[in-house]
Amino acid sequence: xxxxQYDAFAARYDAENASSMLNAHYERPAMLSLAGExxxxxxLDAGCGSGPLAAELLRRGAVVTGLDASPAMVELAxxxxxxxxxxxxxxxxxxxxxxxDSFDDVVASLVLHYLEDWSAPLAELRRVLRPGGRLxxxxxxxxxxxxxxxxxxYFATREYVETLELDGQPTEVTFWHRPLRAMTRAFxxxxxxxxxxxxxxxxxxxPPELLPPRIVSGERSAFLCFLFxxxxxxxx
Numbered sequence: 097x098x099x100x101q102y103d104a105f106a107a108r109y110d111a112e113n114a115s116s117m118l119n120a121h122y123e124r125p126a127m128l129s130l131a132g133e134x135x136x137x138x139x140l141d142a143g144c145g146s147g148p149l150a151a152e153l154l155r156r157g158a159v160v161t162g163l164d165a166s167p168a169m170v171e172l173a174x175x176x177x178x179x180x181x182x183x184x185x186x187x188x189x190x191x192x193x194x195x196x197d198s199f200d201d202v203v204a205s206l207v208l209h210y211l212e213d214w215s216a217p218l219a220e221l222r223r224v225l226r227p228g229g230r231l232x233x234x235x236x237x238x239x240x241x242x243x244x245x246x247x248x249x250y251f252a253t254r255e256y257v258e259t260l261e262l263d264g265q266p267t268e269v270t271f272w273h274r275p276l277r278a279m280t281r282a283f284x285x286x287x288x289x290x291x292x293x294x295x296x297x298x299x300x301x302x303p304p305e306l307l308p309p310r311i312v313s314g315e316r317s318a319f320l321c322f323l324f325x326x327x328x329x330x331x332x
Contacts, residue, residue, distance in 0.1 A: 102166035110146035111263040121302040134158040137200040143207030147173030188217040197226040204233040218286035228331040288327035
């Protein structure tokens with residue numbers, strides 16, 4: 097997806113991200129839980145969007161830098177985070193405007209599944225992480241496509257389009273499906289060690305009216321939606 101497409105629905109995406117079940121009560125709490133104690137840590141929010149995750153990391157004491165390909169998203173993030181937080185318009189497929197070993201952590205929240213090629217972005221994220229640093233990321237769970245579209249080839253890396261409701265309006269969004277084995281191969285080829293793979297439950301403070309009925313009833317404790325990884329840049 098091109099930055100101009102994000103620009104076109106930036107305000108609607110921001111509104112949806114702020115309060116939706118999948119963003120506010122599932123993905124973002126899970127990312128923060130994986131991050132743990134971040135006070136004093138230098139964190140790059142790669143694909144920061146309008147800045148809700150960066151705002152929470154700041155509140156927890158992290159030293160945050162944001163980057164996003166969409167100028168409209170970066171402008172929304174600037175309004176949310178203030179002028180003291182460094183924010184950059186930049187494409188993860190291009191060299192990043194940071195020196196080697198600049199960050200203790202990188203968070204890439206629901207970003208990589210928009211990209212066809214992961215090798216260049218992962219190499220750059222590895223470069224800007226200090227030895228021993230972490231890359232925490234979330235992507236669309238590849239098994240969801242198998243359940244919803246069993247006729248598709250799970251093992252093929254391919255583009256697909258979904259129509260999402262963003263602040264009540266249907267919006268076409270383009271993603272790239274890749275199987276789990278392609279994800280893990282890309283991580284290790286970039287020099288990362290995979291330290292954790294997670295399929296979290298919804299946050300316990302999720303309003304019941306937002307939860308699927310089978311979760312509310314206690315029949316299920318979780319559902320498949322996003323897949324989370326914690327990767328480590330090996331120490332010297």
